[in-house]
Amino acid sequence: MIGYTIIRQQRVPNGPTLSLYNCYLGQLRRVPLPSPRHNMHSLDETDPIAVALAPPQNESPEERRARIQIERAAKQASDDIDEQLRKEQQHLKRQPKPVKILLLGQSESGKSTTLKNFQLMYEPKAFRAERASWRAIIQLNVIRSFRIILDALARASTDRPSSVYSGLSVSSAGAVDQEPNFPDAELMALRARLLPLLQIEETLVRRLGAPDHGNVGESRSLGTATSSWQLSLPLSAKRAGKEKEVAVPSGAAWKSGFLRTDRSSVDTAHAVDWDAPGDPGPILHASSADMQRLWANPTLSEILGRQGIRLQESSGFFLDALEQVTLPQYTPTDDHILRARLKTLGVSEHRMKLSDPHGGVTREFHIFDVGGQRSMRPRWIPYFEDMDSIIFLAPISAFDQRLAEDPVINRLADSFELWTTIVSNKLLAKTNLILFLNKVDIMLAKLAAGIRLAEYLPAYGLRPNDFDSASKFLRKQFGTILKSHSPSPRVFYCHLTTAIDSKSTHYVLANIKDMLMRLNLKESYLII
Numbered sequence: 001m002i003g004y005t006i007i008r009q010q011r012v013p014n015g016p017t018l019s020l021y022n023c024y025l026g027q028l029r030r031v032p033l034p035s036p037r038h039n040m041h042s043l044d045e046t047d048p049i050a051v052a053l054a055p056p057q058n059e060s061p062e063e064r065r066a067r068i069q070i071e072r073a074a075k076q077a078s079d080d081i082d083e084q085l086r087k088e089q090q091h092l093k094r095q096p097k098p099v100k101i102l103l104l105g106q107s108e109s110g111k112s113t114t115l116k117n118f119q120l121m122y123e124p125k126a127f128r129a130e131r132a133s134w135r136a137i138i139q140l141n142v143i144r145s146f147r148i149i150l151d152a153l154a155r156a157s158t159d160r161p162s163s164v165y166s167g168l169s170v171s172s173a174g175a176v177d178q179e180p181n182f183p184d185a186e187l188m189a190l191r192a193r194l195l196p197l198l199q200i201e202e203t204l205v206r207r208l209g210a211p212d213h214g215n216v217g218e219s220r221s222l223g224t225a226t227s228s229w230q231l232s233l234p235l236s237a238k239r240a241g242k243e244k245e246v247a248v249p250s251g252a253a254w255k256s257g258f259l260r261t262d263r264s265s266v267d268t269a270h271a272v273d274w275d276a277p278g279d280p281g282p283i284l285h286a287s288s289a290d291m292q293r294l295w296a297n298p299t300l301s302e303i304l305g306r307q308g309i310r311l312q313e314s315s316g317f318f319l320d321a322l323e324q325v326t327l328p329q330y331t332p333t334d335d336h337i338l339r340a341r342l343k344t345l346g347v348s349e350h351r352m353k354l355s356d357p358h359g360g361v362t363r364e365f366h367i368f369d370v371g372g373q374r375s376m377r378p379r380w381i382p383y384f385e386d387m388d389s390i391i392f393l394a395p396i397s398a399f400d401q402r403l404a405e406d407p408v409i410n411r412l413a414d415s416f417e418l419w420t421t422i423v424s425n426k427l428l429a430k431t432n433l434i435l436f437l438n439k440v441d442i443m444l445a446k447l448a449a450g451i452r453l454a455e456y457l458p459a460y461g462l463r464p465n466d467f468d469s470a471s472k473f474l475r476k477q478f479g480t481i482l483k484s485h486s487p488s489p490r491v492f493y494c495h496l497t498t499a500i501d502s503k504s505t506h507y508v509l510a511n512i513k514d515m516l517m518r519l520n521l522k523e524s525y526l527i528i
């Protein structure tokens with residue numbers, strides 16, 4: 001490293017600026033200064049440097065030659081340092097800035113899932129080293145689903161008429177009919193056996209160190225609902241708003257609570273402390289058969305349907321993988337990690353090096369993941385400056401749902417409002433906006449099940465209720481907002497995505513990475 005202090009600079013008439021340096025650079029020689037005792041009277045005695053630099057009064061020709069030689073060497077050293085500095089500054093300028101991406105969108109839109117996809121693509125080792133931590137989150141997700149089921153059974157059993165006994169009802173003609181909408185004795189027995197599972201939740205939450213086990217308090221939000229939205233939503237949406245959800249401050253700190261401290265390998269088998277006191281693995285395994293039997297029970301699905309609960313479409317759904325998830329030494333697959341749900345609080349920055357396989361260029365990417373709940377949104381603003389790109393996630397399948405934190409607001413209406421706020425923000429005028437119309441898989445299933453988009457979005461009118469028409473319509477709506485609200489014209493990048501599908505998502509992310517690298521390279525050359 002170069003280190004020096006400029007003592008004095010002198011400009012020789014018609015010549016270069018001379019700098020005398022007090023160098024502590026190994027290869028540079030310290031310049032011995034002539035004694036100030038000589039020739040004092042002809043100098044400005046108030047300037048110690050001028051005194052120091054003055055040649056001795058009675059200098060012999062040899063001394064003069066030696067002095068000039070020393071001065072030349074000092075000048076050379078000074079020039080070398082200048083040159084070295086110039087080169088370093090040029091190198092720094094050539095070094096491209098990191099590419100900065102901010103992930104935005106409402107809660108449960110898929111921001112953290114998109115980040116996981118980036119990590120899986122570009123930091124697979126680190127991603128897989130965290131399997132043990134995700135195992136605990138998946139266990140939490142499973143128990144949360146069972147809490148919803150057991151509550152629904154309790155509600156159904158208190159709702160049923162007194163004539164119903166053990167799932168059988170007596171018809172007016174005296175015949176005994178099967179009554180499918182009320183829990184029978186077997187269902188209630190399964191419920192009683194599975195109730196102790198709920199205690200595991202508390203243990204896991206404690207290990208997670210989660211400060212928030214419920215809905216975060218409300219504060220200012222960036223958007224409000226439009227009045228043109230119909231808010232008669234199915235019961236599932238109303239119930240979803242009441243469900244408590246575990247959240248942790250973003251970042252990696254919570255993950256350490258589930259990893260062995262003495263592990264010597266990143267293998268999950270070594271990372272999980274299988275014998276940790278309170279590990280839920282053994283209880284889940286012992287309850288596995290009951291859990292599977294309950295979930296497969298057709299009466300349960302009717303009860304859930306009657307209460308408007310659609311677990312298959314909810315976050316962190318693992319009930320179709322119970323056999324696998326409750327194995328004694330269960331280790332999550334990549335696919336399971338992408339499906340795991342853990343609400344984000346605050347903002348976290350993730351750095352990774354991404355390379356261009358064609359040009360061999362490597363760039364540092366900084367990806368910012370934020371909590372999407374309304375109370376979190378004011379915290380996004382400090383990150384708006386200096387962002388290269390925003391990936392905005394709008395979960396289009398949520399057209400028939402309301403916000404968990406504000407149950408009067410339709411989730412698709414909230415996405416439109418939020419998108420409007422982002423595209424019109426002047427701080428983001430130069431930022432590339434990339435829109436992901438996410439949760440395509442759920443959208444497909446809902447439309448196929450006959451849930452009508454026009455019922456919740458009257459502007460959709462009489463268009464066919466199929467995916468092609470619906471996605472084109474929504475894409476156009478978002479595009480029109482961009483065009484009419486952006487402070488200056490910008491390209492509308494829009495992708496239909498299913499973030500839990502790593503293959504299709506990786507394809508989209510690789511294209512975005514290439515595009516951002518190209519833009520970043522261009523910009524780097526421009527500033528030189």
Ligand SMILES: Nc1nc2c(ncn2[C@@H]2O[C@H](COP(=O)(O)OP(=O)(O)OP(=O)(O)O)[C@@H](O)[C@H]2O)c(=O)[nH]1
Nearest residue numbers: 108109110111112113316339341344372439498499
């Ligand atoms: N079926 C399906 N599930 C998805 C998709 N994208 C995300 N999810 C799931 O939806 C849930 C919520 O996704 P997250 O990535 O945690 O949402 P988020 O935007 O980070 O939410 P906050 O942290 O609350 O702001 C997770 O369980 C994901 O696995 C998708 O395209 N299809």
Ligand SMILES: [Mg+2]
Nearest residue numbers: 111112343344
């Ligand atoms: Mg998140």
